[in-house]
Amino acid sequence: MASVVLENLTLGYAGRPAVWRLDGVFAAGKATAIVGPNGAGKSTLLKALAGLIQPIAGRTRLDGVSRRDIAYLAQDSGIDRGFPITLDDLVALGLQARLGLFRGVGPAERRALETAIAAVGLGGLEARPIAALSGGQFQRALFARVMAQDSKLILLDEPFAAQDTRTIDHLADVVRRWSAECRTLVLVLHDLDLARALCAETLVLAGEVVAWGPTATALTPETLKRADVLAATSAVEA
Amino acid sequence: MSAGVVIGDLALRSAAAGGLALAFGGAPLGVLLIARRMSLSGDALSHGILPGAAIAYLLAGPNPLALTAGALIAALVVVSLSSLLARTRRLPEDAAFAVIYLSALALGVLLLARTAGPEALEALLFGATTALDRGGLLLAASAATATLAALALFIRGFVAESVDPQFVRAQGGRTGGGLHILLMMLVALNLVAGFRAFGALMTVGLMMIPAAGARFWARGFAGQACVAIALSAASGILGLLIAARLGVEPGAVMTLAAAGLFAVSGLVGVNGGLARSLKPSARL
Numbered sequence: 001m002a003s004v005v006l007e008n009l010t011l012g013y014a015g016r017p018a019v020w021r022l023d024g025v026f027a028a029g030k031a032t033a034i035v036g037p038n039g040a041g042k043s044t045l046l047k048a049l050a051g052l053i054q055p056i057a058g059r060t061r062l063d064g065v066s067r068r069d070i071a072y073l074a075q076d077s078g079i080d081r082g083f084p085i086t087l088d089d090l091v092a093l094g095l096q097a098r099l100g101l102f103r104g105v106g107p108a109e110r111r112a113l114e115t116a117i118a119a120v121g122l123g124g125l126e127a128r129p130i131a132a133l134s135g136g137q138f139q140r141a142l143f144a145r146v147m148a149q150d151s152k153l154i155l156l157d158e159p160f161a162a163q164d165t166r167t168i169d170h171l172a173d174v175v176r177r178w179s180a181e182c183r184t185l186v187l188v189l190h191d192l193d194l195a196r197a198l199c200a201e202t203l204v205l206a207g208e209v210v211a212w213g214p215t216a217t218a219l220t221p222e223t224l225k226r227a228d229v230l231a232a233t234s235a236v237e238a
Numbered sequence: 239m240s241a242g243v244v245i246g247d248l249a250l251r252s253a254a255a256g257g258l259a260l261a262f263g264g265a266p267l268g269v270l271l272i273a274r275r276m277s278l279s280g281d282a283l284s285h286g287i288l289p290g291a292a293i294a295y296l297l298a299g300p301n302p303l304a305l306t307a308g309a310l311i312a313a314l315v316v317v318s319l320s321s322l323l324a325r326t327r328r329l330p331e332d333a334a335f336a337v338i339y340l341s342a343l344a345l346g347v348l349l350l351a352r353t354a355g356p357e358a359l360e361a362l363l364f365g366a367t368t369a370l371d372r373g374g375l376l377l378a379a380s381a382a383t384a385t386l387a388a389l390a391l392f393i394r395g396f397v398a399e400s401v402d403p404q405f406v407r408a409q410g411g412r413t414g415g416g417l418h419i420l421l422m423m424l425v426a427l428n429l430v431a432g433f434r435a436f437g438a439l440m441t442v443g444l445m446m447i448p449a450a451g452a453r454f455w456a457r458g459f460a461g462q463a464c465v466a467i468a469l470s471a472a473s474g475i476l477g478l479l480i481a482a483r484l485g486v487e488p489g490a491v492m493t494l495a496a497a498g499l500f501a502v503s504g505l506v507g508v509n510g511g512l513a514r515s516l517k518p519s520a521r522l
Contacts, residue, residue, distance in 0.1 A: 050408045072408040083273050083401045084459045093398050097409045101395050129457040145405075 001028035002065035002152035002184045004049055008058035011044050017056060018044045020208045026201075028064065031175070031185035033195035035219065036205035037231040042188040043075055045205065046157050049186060064152060065184075068097050071151035073142055075158040075188070081131050087141050088126040091117055094148030116147035119177075121170055136167040143174055154178055156187045160194060172198060195219060206230035250478055252370040253488060256378045256435055257474025260444055263382035264428040265466035266389055268449025269459060270421065274400035279335060280445055283422065284429050284438040286316035286339040288346025291433075296353045302373050306430050313426030316342050317419055370435045381431035385424050389463075396421060397459065440489030443496055444470050451500035454507025469499050 009022040019041035026032050026049075034042045047053045049060055050072035062070075071094075079090075094116070095109050105113070117123055120140040125133070133141060139159070146154060156175075160168045175198050178185055189195045195202055195215065202218040204210040206227035211218040271277055290312020291305050298304035316338050323334035370378070389396070395417045398406050425445070432441030448469035452462040476499075477492025484491070505512050 052404065052408055068409050070408065072405070074404055077402060078404060079402050080273075080275060084269070084453075084457055084462050085397060085401060086458060089397070090401070092394075093402065093405060096394070096398055096406070099394075101392060131457070 001182055003028035003063045004153065004184070004186075005061040005063065006058070007061060009045075009048065009055055009060060010057040011041065011048050011053065012056050013044075013053075015056070018207065019048075019205070021058065022209055024203070024209065024212050026184060026186055028184055029182040030201050031179045031187065031199040032201040032203055033199035033215065033219075034186065034188045034203045034205055035190070035192060035195055035224075036210070036227050039207075039234075040205045040227065040231055041207055042205055043157050046072070046155050046186065046188055050155055062153070069149075069151050070153050070155060071146045071149040072155045073146055073157060073159055075161065077142060079130070081133075081138070083130060085130060086126065087117070087122060087128050087130060087133065087137075088113065090130055090141055091144045091148050094145040097149065112148055112150070113144075116144040117141075119147060120144045120174060136163055139163055139167065140171065143171055147174070151183070153184045154186070156185070158188055158190060160189070160191065168194075192219065192224075207234050247482070250482055252375055253435060253478050254475055255375055256370040256432070257444070257478060257492065258471050259375070259378035259382040260428060260432045260436075260441065261448070261467050261470035261474055263378075263385035263424075263431070264441070264445035265448050265452075265470040266463035267385060267421070267425050267428060268445040268447075268470075269452060269462045269466050270389075270396055270400065271425070272446065272449050272453070273459065276332070277446055277450070278332070279422070280425050280429070280442045281439070282335050282339040283313060283316065283426055284433070284442045285343040285346070287312045287342075287426060287429060287433075287438065289342050289349055290315075290346075292346045292349035292353065296349065302371070302377075302434065305434065306377060309430045309433070310423070310426060312342065312346075313423060313430075314419075317422040317426070321418060374431075374434060378431040381424075381427045385428060388420065388424055392417060392420065393459075436489035436492060437487075440493045443493030444474060447493065447496035447500050448473060451496070451503035451507075454503040454509050454511045457509055469503070470496065473499055 004026040006022045006024050009019065010017050011019040022045070034045065036042055044053065048055060050070055051067050052072075091113055092105060095105065095112070099105070099109070117126060120143045122137060122140055122144065125137070130138065130141070143159070146156075160171060163171070172194065175185065175187070179198070185199075187195075187199060189199075196219065199215055201213065202215040203212045204218055204223045204227050207230060210227045210230065211220075211223040268280070271280060287309040290308035290310070292308075294301070294304040294308025320331070320335040320338040323329055323338065324331040329337070399417055428445065429438055429441050432444070436444070449462070449466040451469050452465035455465040456462045473496035474492050477495040478488050480495065481488035481491040503511065508514065
């Protein structure tokens with residue numbers, strides 16, 4: 001099982017810290033929700049875990065998983081939906097790390113792709129160009145790509161934002177399945193009910209750690225209020 | 239004058255062969271560049287290779303091999319510098335590219351004006367002659383072969399880096415690294431193969447316009463690449479025949495022929511062509 005240890009981690013852009021001196025552990029084999037007000041540094045923290053931004057100070061330490069095996073789903077993937085590839089091609093990007101530059105998609109990989117696409121409810125649409133997918137179908141396709149990566153550490157940034165209830169229900173089931181498979185999950189979530197439903201652990205973040213532990217004790221009206229106050233103060237200072 | 243007589247002409251035959259080679263090498267690259275929203279980078283690169291050609295001219299005179307080598311080295315320098323500049327994340331990639339290639343263009347113009355006179359500059363930008371010599375043809379054929387081989391080997395990497403660079407970076411891959419430079423060098427190689435006969439700018443036209451037109455016929459990358467090759471080859475031959483009739487340099491006519499085929503594609507293409515969108519029931 002994979003875990004991530006934060007050691008005195010300070011993150012920011014252009015030298016301005018957005019997240020200060022985080023210490024803690026994303027527990028192995030569990031799902032952790034990161035919640036907090038806008039500007040709390042949630043996405044920044046996730047990007048740092050994915051290795052997309054370098055810390056200003058401190059570090060992240062990976063246990064049981066290598067950097068290139070992390071599955072990261074961005075809040076806005078920035079993918080050009082007009083790009084001339086099919087759903088199948090998009091999901092197959094998830095195999096990239098395993099296949100390297102040259103190896104082709106063999107029978108085992110083909111089965112993994114089919115399983116992933118079926119699991120998100122898109123079976124039969126493999127040959128459809130991504131331009132012809134609806135917003136919900138596209139997000140499902142990105143979930144299938146995460147599944148194809150078969151990673152022990154999965155990072156999801158607002159994975160349910162702007163999705164309809166049916167899609168959220170379906171994708172939440174996929175997340176539960178990943179949890180049951182003892183993968184380590186870190187999800188940035190706005191919806192607190194989803195955080196309670198899906199995540200055993202919660203980190204309430206507001207530039208610094210407000211609370212971090214089992215969801216029942218960390219995610220309370222008091223900790224949320226404190227996060228709001230902290231965010232408002234730092235916004236005034238900024 | 240029948241087409242048979244025209245094609246019987248040796249110079250025209252060479253030019254047609256060169257045009258075909260460019261179609262096979264350049265057009266699929268055009269599809270990839272358009273897909274990654276870098277349609278203008280070919281244009282930029284065609285300017286960027288100028289100082290290399292100029293320095294080669296300065297050192298070796300109008301020696302085709304030296305010109306080619308000079309242009310390729312200049313392309314490598316321009317691509318690497320803009321890639322480095324973009325990687326500092328202080329500038330978006332296209333802005334970095336603009337800074338580097340415009341500087342290179344100015345340097346090339348100055349060098350060429352000092353060493354070879356303005357005619358050489360014009361010849362380089364717009365093409366000098368219908369005659370491609372043996373070496374030129376060989377270069378064009380090699381460029382096409384190298385491009386198709388590289389695309390076959392690296393297409394997954396090219397596509398991954400183009401469609402979702404953030405994803406590639408999160409997997410420990412580097413964007414703007416080796417694959418990106420390889421892609422741009424292939425573009426440069428095809429430009430170099432075409433620029434003495436058809437002109438650097440017009441060669442870009444034969445690379446990009448058919449690729450844009452192909453979007454109206456096919457949705458997948460492979461389909462678009464094949465259509466782009468066909469459109470580019472047709473524009474090349476059509477342009478050569480018309481240019482021979484008019485008695486003008488073929489580069490511009492070939493590009494206009496590509497524009498004409500693009501317009502036809504936009505009108506009647508099966509994938510989002512105007513005629514289709516006017517009749518939504520036609521889809522059923």
